[in-house]
Amino acid sequence: MITFRTPLRFRSLIAPALGLAVAATAMSLAPQANAQEAARVESETRPNFGVLLDPPAPRRSRATTHRRWTSRDHRRDYYPGPGPGPHDGRPYPAGGEQVVLVDCGGNPGSGAIEDAVRRVAPGGTLILRARGGPCVGWLNINTPLTIIGEGGFDPRDWNRQPTATLQAPDGLPCMTVAQGVRVDVRDVVFSSQRAGDAACIIGYGAEILMNRVGFRHVGDEAAIYMDGGLLDIRNAVLETQTVAPAIVADGASLTAYEVVVTGAHVGMELIPGPGQTARIDSTTLKGIGAPNSFGPRSIGMIIRSGRDYGRVEITNTAICGFVEGVAVEGASVDIQGSRVCRSDKGVVVYNGELTLTDTRIRAESVGVAVASGRAVITNNVFSGVREVIYGENRASIEASGNRVWSRHVCRARFRERTRGRYEPYWSGGQGWECVYGAYPRDWWAEEDGLLGLDYYDDGYSLQGYDTYQDGYGWYDREGRYIQDRDYYGDDRWVEPRRRGFW
Numbered sequence: 001m002i003t004f005r006t007p008l009r010f011r012s013l014i015a016p017a018l019g020l021a022v023a024a025t026a027m028s029l030a031p032q033a034n035a036q037e038a039a040r041v042e043s044e045t046r047p048n049f050g051v052l053l054d055p056p057a058p059r060r061s062r063a064t065t066h067r068r069w070t071s072r073d074h075r076r077d078y079y080p081g082p083g084p085g086p087h088d089g090r091p092y093p094a095g096g097e098q099v100v101l102v103d104c105g106g107n108p109g110s111g112a113i114e115d116a117v118r119r120v121a122p123g124g125t126l127i128l129r130a131r132g133g134p135c136v137g138w139l140n141i142n143t144p145l146t147i148i149g150e151g152g153f154d155p156r157d158w159n160r161q162p163t164a165t166l167q168a169p170d171g172l173p174c175m176t177v178a179q180g181v182r183v184d185v186r187d188v189v190f191s192s193q194r195a196g197d198a199a200c201i202i203g204y205g206a207e208i209l210m211n212r213v214g215f216r217h218v219g220d221e222a223a224i225y226m227d228g229g230l231l232d233i234r235n236a237v238l239e240t241q242t243v244a245p246a247i248v249a250d251g252a253s254l255t256a257y258e259v260v261v262t263g264a265h266v267g268m269e270l271i272p273g274p275g276q277t278a279r280i281d282s283t284t285l286k287g288i289g290a291p292n293s294f295g296p297r298s299i300g301m302i303i304r305s306g307r308d309y310g311r312v313e314i315t316n317t318a319i320c321g322f323v324e325g326v327a328v329e330g331a332s333v334d335i336q337g338s339r340v341c342r343s344d345k346g347v348v349v350y351n352g353e354l355t356l357t358d359t360r361i362r363a364e365s366v367g368v369a370v371a372s373g374r375a376v377i378t379n380n381v382f383s384g385v386r387e388v389i390y391g392e393n394r395a396s397i398e399a400s401g402n403r404v405w406s407r408h409v410c411r412a413r414f415r416e417r418t419r420g421r422y423e424p425y426w427s428g429g430q431g432w433e434c435v436y437g438a439y440p441r442d443w444w445a446e447e448d449g450l451l452g453l454d455y456y457d458d459g460y461s462l463q464g465y466d467t468y469q470d471g472y473g474w475y476d477r478e479g480r481y482i483q484d485r486d487y488y489g490d491d492r493w494v495e496p497r498r499r500g501f502w
Contacts, residue, residue: 098124105132113137113166120145134165134191139175141183149187153212155237155260158189163214168192168200179205179229186211195219203252205229210236220244223264226252228273233259243296245269251306254278262286267319269302272310272331280314286450287321287342298323300340305330305352314338320450325361328352328373335359341447346382349373349395356380362447362458370395377402377431383439384458385409388432399431410434410460414475418493421474421482424462436460 102116113128113135120126122143128135129150139147149164166188168174174190177183183206190213192200199221201208205228215238217223223240224231224247231249234257240246246264247256251273260283261267267285272278285300300319303312303326311332318339319325325340325347326333332353339360340346346361347354347368354368354375360383361367367382368375372394382388383405391397404410412424426434439459448456464481467473473483474492484492 096121099127100124101127101129102135103129103131104135104137105130111137113139117141117145128164128166128188130164131162134167136167136169138169138172139166141175141181142178144182146184147186147188149189151187153187153189153214153235155212155214155235155258158214158237163187163189165189165191168195168198170194171196171198173198173202174200175202177201177203177206177208182207182209184209185213187213189214189216190223191216192223193218195221197221199223199225199248201225203227203229203231208232210234212236215239217242217246222246222248222269224248226250226254228252231255233257236260238262238264240264245302249278254280256280256283259283260286263288265296265298266302267300267322269304270310270312270331271304271306272312273306274308274310276310278310278312280312280317282315283317284450285317285319285322297327299327300325300343302327303329303331303333303352318446318450319343320447324348325363328354339447342451342453345369346385349375360443360447361385366390370397374398381443382406382432388429397430402432403435404428404432405435405437405439405459407458407460410436412460412462412479414477414479416477417474420476421493422477422479424465424468424475424479434460436462436465 097119098121100116100120102113104112114137116126117139120143123145125146125148127148127150151163153163164187166174168191171194174192185208190200192198193216195217197220200215200217201224203226207230208226210233212235213233214236215223217238218241220242222242222244223238224233226249228251230253232255236259238246238259238261240261240263243265245266245268246261247268249269250271253273253276254270256279264287267287268280270278287298287300300322301314309332312334314333314335316337318341320339320341323344325343325345326335328347328349328351330352334355335347336357337359341360341362343363344365346363346366347356349368349370351371352373354370354373356368356375356377358379360381362383363385365385366387367385367389368377369390371392374396375398377389377397377399379401381403385404385406386408388402388404388409389397389399410426412426414422414424417423426436428434437459438457438461441455444455464473464483467483468475468481471489472485472492473481475481487494
C-alpha cells in the first residue's frame with residue numbers, strides 16, 4: 001500500500017491559508033443573510049393595505065352556485081357530522097362500497113345518513129332501515145346511486161304500515177341532486193313537515209326516478225322542485241300543505257303515473273322543455289275545495305310555455321277541488337278521458353292550444369273558457385255550468401258532440417201546440433246539446449265523490465215530465481204541468497171544437 005505524506009514544512013503554510021479563506025467567506029455571506037432575515041420580518045409585520053381596501057371574495061363552492069337552498073343560508077347551526085358534506089358546501093368524495101345499509105332512528109345532527117351516502121360507490125345502493133324511527137338528515141347527492149327503503153311501500157295503506165322514512169331537518173331539504181346525476185328511489189317516505197322555504201326534493205339538471213314513494217310536506221315551497229333534467233314519478237302519494245305547487249317541473253321532462261296529490265294550493269306547475277312532452281296518466285289532484293279570496297289562484301294544473309313551445313298530455317286524470325281545474329298559458333295541451341270537478345272554471349286557455357276529448361267537467365261558472373289561441377272540444381260531458389263554452393275575439397273554437405247536464409243552461413222552453421196548450425223543448429248551443437234526466441251517480445262517485453261530498457243532481461227536472469212522456473197532459477204558458485188522463489198521445493193536442501164539444 002502506497003501512502004503520500006505532506007512534508008512538515010508545508011503543513012505550517014497550509015493551515016493559516018485555510019483559516020484566512022473561511023474567514024473571508026463568512027464575512028461575505030453575513031450581510032446577505034442579515035438582509036434576508038430583515039426582509040422576512042418586515043413582510044410579516046407590514047400591513048397589507050390592498051387587502052383592507054379590497055377584501056378577497058368569499059370562497060364559493062359548487063354547491064352554493066347551482067342550488068337554491070344551502071345550510072349556510074338557512075341553518076348555520078346544522079352540522080350533520082365531521083368531514084366534507086352539506087354542512088360546509090363541499091361535495092362528498094366518492095365512496096367505495098356497492099351496498100350500504102344504514103339503520104337510523106331519530107338522530108338529527110349525528111351525520112349517520114350523510115356518512116352512509118359518502119360510503120356508497122358511484123352506481124351503488126343505499127338501503128334505509130328505520131325501525132327505531134326516521135332517518136333525519138339532508139341527502140346531498142353528487143354521484144349516481146339507488147336508494148331503497150326496507151319493508152316496501154303500499155300507496156293505498158301507507159299511513160298504517162311502517163315504511164322507511166327520511167326526515168329533513170327543520171328548514172332544510174330532504175334530498176338535493178346535482179346536475180347530471182341519476183338517482184333511483186324506491187319504497188321511501190319523505191317527511192319535511194317544517195320545511196319553511198325549502199323544497200323537499202330539489203334537482204337541477206338531474207335525473208330522479210321515484211317508484212312507490214310518499215311525501216308529507218308542510219312549507220312555503222314545492223314538495224318536488226325540478227329545474228331541467230328528468231322526473232319520473234310513479235305510484236306516489238303526496239300529502240302537502242303549501243301555497244306553492246306540490247310538483248314543479250321547470251323545463252324538466254316529466255312522467256307521472258298513478259300519483260295522488262292532496263292539500264296543495266296548486267297541484268302541478270309544468271313548463272315543458274324544448275322538444276319534450278310531459279305525460280300525466282292515472283293521476284289524482286285533490287284541492288281544498290274552497291275558493292280563495294286573496295293570494296295566488298287555486299289551480300289544479302298550471303301549464304306554461306318557456307322560450308320554446310312545449311306539449312303536455314293528460315289522460316285518465318282527476319282534478320278536483322280547485323278554482324280553476326287546468327290553466328293553459330302558452331303551451332300545447334291534450335286532455336283525454338279525464339275528469340275536472342268541483343271547480344269554478346273547468347279549463348281556461350289564456351293562450352296556446354287545447355284538445356279536449358272524452359272528458360267530464362263539472363264547474364259552477366264556465367266549462368271551457370278561451371281568451372286566445374285554439375281549442376278543439378269534442379265528445380265531452382259538462383255539468384252544473386252556467387256557460388258551457390266561452391270564447392273571446394282572439395279565440396278559435398271547434399266544438400262538436402258535447403252533452404250538458406245543467407239546471408241553468410238546460411232549462412226547458414215551451415212552444416204552443418194548440419191554443420193554450422204548450423209542449424217543452426230544449427235548445428243546445430254551438431257544439432253541445434242538453435240532456436234531460438238525472439246525472440249518473442257512478443259518475444258523481446268518480447268526481448266530487450272523491451272529496452267525500454254527498455250526491456247532488458245537476459240535471460234539470462221538469463214537473464210532471466215523466467207523465468207527459470207517457471202521453472198524458474200538457475203545459476201552460478208558464479211551464480206548469482196540466483194533468484189530463486182523458487186523452488192520450490196526439491189526441492191531447494186536438495182542439496175541443498173538433499172533438500164535437502163546441
